[in-house]
Amino acid sequence: MIERVIIAGSGGQGVMLLGKVLAEAAMRQGWQVSWFPAYGPEVRGGTSYCMVVISDRQIGSPYIDNADTVIVLNNPSLEKFKGKVGNKGMLIANSSLAGNFTASGVKLLSFPFTDIAMKIGNIKVTNMVVLGCYLAAKKIVDRGNVLKVFDAMAPSGKKEILAANRMALQEGERLVNG
Amino acid sequence: MSEKRILMSGNEAIAEGAIRAGCAFYAGYPITPQNELIAYMAKNMPKAGRVFIQAESELAAINMVYGASAAGFRAMTSSSSPGISLKQEGISYISGAQLPAIIVNIMRGGPGLGNIAPAQSDYFQATRGGGHGDYRLIVLAPASVQEAYDLTREGFALADKYRIAVMILGDGVLGQMMEPVTLAGKNAGKPLPKRWALTGCKDRKPNVVKSFFMAEGGLEKANLDLQKKYKIIEKKEKRYEGLFLKDAELILVAYGTTARIAKNALFRLRGKGRKVGLIRPISLWPFPADAFRMPGRKARYLTVEMSYGQMVEDVKLSSGCAEVDFLGRSGGGIPGEEEIVNKVNRMMI
Numbered sequence: 001m002i003e004r005v006i007i008a009g010s011g012g013q014g015v016m017l018l019g020k021v022l023a024e025a026a027m028r029q030g031w032q033v034s035w036f037p038a039y040g041p042e043v044r045g046g047t048s049y050c051m052v053v054i055s056d057r058q059i060g061s062p063y064i065d066n067a068d069t070v071i072v073l074n075n076p077s078l079e080k081f082k083g084k085v086g087n088k089g090m091l092i093a094n095s096s097l098a099g100n101f102t103a104s105g106v107k108l109l110s111f112p113f114t115d116i117a118m119k120i121g122n123i124k125v126t127n128m129v130v131l132g133c134y135l136a137a138k139k140i141v142d143r144g145n146v147l148k149v150f151d152a153m154a155p156s157g158k159k160e161i162l163a164a165n166r167m168a169l170q171e172g173e174r175l176v177n178g
Numbered sequence: 179m180s181e182k183r184i185l186m187s188g189n190e191a192i193a194e195g196a197i198r199a200g201c202a203f204y205a206g207y208p209i210t211p212q213n214e215l216i217a218y219m220a221k222n223m224p225k226a227g228r229v230f231i232q233a234e235s236e237l238a239a240i241n242m243v244y245g246a247s248a249a250g251f252r253a254m255t256s257s258s259s260p261g262i263s264l265k266q267e268g269i270s271y272i273s274g275a276q277l278p279a280i281i282v283n284i285m286r287g288g289p290g291l292g293n294i295a296p297a298q299s300d301y302f303q304a305t306r307g308g309g310h311g312d313y314r315l316i317v318l319a320p321a322s323v324q325e326a327y328d329l330t331r332e333g334f335a336l337a338d339k340y341r342i343a344v345m346i347l348g349d350g351v352l353g354q355m356m357e358p359v360t361l362a363g364k365n366a367g368k369p370l371p372k373r374w375a376l377t378g379c380k381d382r383k384p385n386v387v388k389s390f391f392m393a394e395g396g397l398e399k400a401n402l403d404l405q406k407k408y409k410i411i412e413k414k415e416k417r418y419e420g421l422f423l424k425d426a427e428l429i430l431v432a433y434g435t436t437a438r439i440a441k442n443a444l445f446r447l448r449g450k451g452r453k454v455g456l457i458r459p460i461s462l463w464p465f466p467a468d469a470f471r472m473p474g475r476k477a478r479y480l481t482v483e484m485s486y487g488q489m490v491e492d493v494k495l496s497s498g499c500a501e502v503d504f505l506g507r508s509g510g511g512i513p514g515e516e517e518i519v520n521k522v523n524r525m526m527i
Contacts, residue, residue: 020356024185027358035185035356039211040294060442061435062355063512 001056003140004064008049008081009073009094014127018071019050021131021153025145026054034062047076054140069138071130073113075099092134094126109137111175117168125168132172143169183358188326188348189214191359192282195330196254197226198361200369201280203246203253205231205239209261210294211350212284216256236261240268240281247277248387250375252334256282258350259300260291263308269343270309274389276404278337280330281315282346284353285484287509295510296350298434301488304347305463312401314408316344316415317462319433323357329460338370340411347462349484351435351512411464418466419458422448423475426455428526431493432482433459436513440482443518452526462489467496480505480522482513 005022009015016037023035036051051064066086071093072078078098085091090107096114111133117126135143146169154162186194193215196204204223206216216232223230229246233239239255246253257265262283272279285300287293300308304317316336320326326348333344374385391397419437421444423429432440437458447454455477457469470479470493479497481489483506493502505521507513 020185023356027183027185033185033358036351037354039350039354058441059357059438061439061512061515062351062357065514065516 001054001140003054003069003138004067004086005052005054005069005071005134006049006064006067006081006084007052007071007073008047008077009127010076011046011048013048013073014124015048015071015073016050018127018131019052021128021146021149022134022141023052023054024149024152025141026052028145028148029141031055031141032057032059034059036062047074047080049077049081069134071134072098073126073130090137092130092137094130109133109176113172116171116175120164120167120171122164122168125164128165128168129172129175132169133175134172135169136173136176143173183360185356186323186327186359187214187354187356188320188323188352189284189354190218191323191327192256192330192346192348193218193222194361195327196280196334197222197228199331199334200252201228201254201334202251203229203231203243204255205233205242205246205253206256207233207236207239207261209258209286211286211296211353212256212258212282214353215282215284236264237268240265240272243279243281244268244272244275244277247272247279248275248376250372250377252278252280252338252369254280254282256284258284258286258294259288259297260286262300262303266303266309269315270307270311270313271389272343273307273309273313273315273404274311274400275387276341276407277343277387278334278341279343280333280337280346281343282330283348285347285349293510294350296352296435296512297484297508298349298436299485299488299508300347301462301483301485304345305465305492313404314342314411314463316340316342316411316464317347318344318417319347319460319462320352321434321437321458321460323352323355324359325460326352327359327361334369336415338372340407341374342407342411347434349435415461416464416466416468417460418469419460420456420469421458422453422455423457423469423472424455425453426475426477427453428522429455429457429477429479430482430518430522431457431459431479431489433462433489436482436484439513439515440518442515443522446515446519447522452522454522459489459492462492465492465496470496471498478503478525480525482506482518484508484512
């Protein structure tokens with residue numbers, strides 16, 4: 001099994017954290033994982049991205065040319081990375097900020113993640129709505145492991161942040177599971 | 179249950195490895211892509227009761243390491259390619275004075291200021307001695323975050339054992355990438371007693387640590403001592419990983435991040451019945467020449483690098499092959515698995 005995920009958006013949308021939570025949850029599940037960030041000037045305002053590889057074997061390159069899943073949170077990211085979706089790959093797009101996209105051989109999931117996060121009451125949890133959607137769509141990483149990562153990462157004494165993230169994850173899963 | 183795995187970047191793992199190996203002194207100056215290393219040291223060295231200094235320059239940092247090491251402390255500095263060039267004078271002095279030290283180079287693109295993309299184009303500088311004089315560094319090239327942690331700890335032990343500077347040579351991918359790490363063990367062997375160190379000479383003969391030998395024949399004798407030491411290291415400290423070497427008709431040679439990609443290509447090619455093997459040098463100096471000198475082997479070699487073939491020379495010298503094939507990119511490109519597979523397929527027609 002190998003799952004290669006590119007996660008892209010604008011700086012501040014939480015794409016690095018989304019990748020880290022995914023990688024850490026996958027690690028807790030016993031998979032081999034790698035997380036590789038864009039570390040150039042793009043992390044200071046432009047398009048930012050990270051690459052996560054999950055596998056049952058030793059991981060070769062952490063750099064992804066052909067992705068199984070591409071997640072884009074804004075339109076520049078969609079333009080930059082839509083060509084990286086491999087055959088029979090999945091593209092998860094944030095329709096709040098990214099335009100339309102169709103390609104043969106690509107499964108497209110498009111939802112207004114930013115709007116959903118605003119409805120929950122915290123635009124900052126957009127990334128976790130997306131993660132919930134990804135978990136439900138791909139079923140590689142269990143939500144239980146993600147919740148454990150939330151518990152480990154959340155600053156102590158900030159219960160409302162934890163609650164908002166849990167809610168976001170759940171809303172994201174509901175987009176796929178109904 | 180095995181040891182707990184935690185997710186860490188290569189830069190952080192090297193820093194944590196150093197702290198757990200008893201690194202008492204770190205001085206450095208920021209540069210991408212190794213900034214997480216110096217940041218980790220800034221945060222955690224003082225907590226461990228050690229010394230952290232953000233120096234005013236790379237030159238200052240390496241000379242602080244020179245001083246700390248002369249005083250008997252386990253000392254380290256880190257940088258990336260252009261910064262390592264700036265440190266070369268100090269590295270040469272440290273080598274001449276036979277001092278242990280750890281120098282980390284998380285390589286980026288060059289020459290000049292280059293760019294911040296991952297690269298392996300400092301191979302010549304690292305393995306031939308980037309400063310002046312007849313000296314060598316032990317050069318260790320990790321290919322994973324776990325190995326970055328392990329080799330840093332081992333590096334401290336080797337540096338003390340041989341009174342030599344050890345370079346940990348990684349690239350931007352290794353420094354930036356996060357992978358699971360097991361932080362096993364507590365230290366890299368106890369620091370050896372350093373009877374040569376400058377610790378204050380009350381009631382004993384003064385120790386002398388220097389790289390300046392003006393007396394007739396003095397420098398030649400010092401250089402012969404160095405050569406003797408290097409011969410021993412060449413004999414004892416070669417490290418490599420070999421895969422499918424017994425029946426291989428074509429052997430990929432790659433180190434660090436590139437070796438991971440080559441390994442993926444290797445498994446794909448083996449799956450198609452291609453008799454391909456892999457030699458991954460872990461010590462770049464001493465170069466694992468033995469791996470290339472198996473009796474009866476009639477394999478061709480293909481080196482894969484993020485440079486324009488700097489390791490090819492060592493593969494030629496070690497294997498005795500006049501022709502060694504090469505696949506590489508430098509300046510921002512990373513050789514892809516597909517590229518390697520295609521090249522091998524063309525070679526094995």
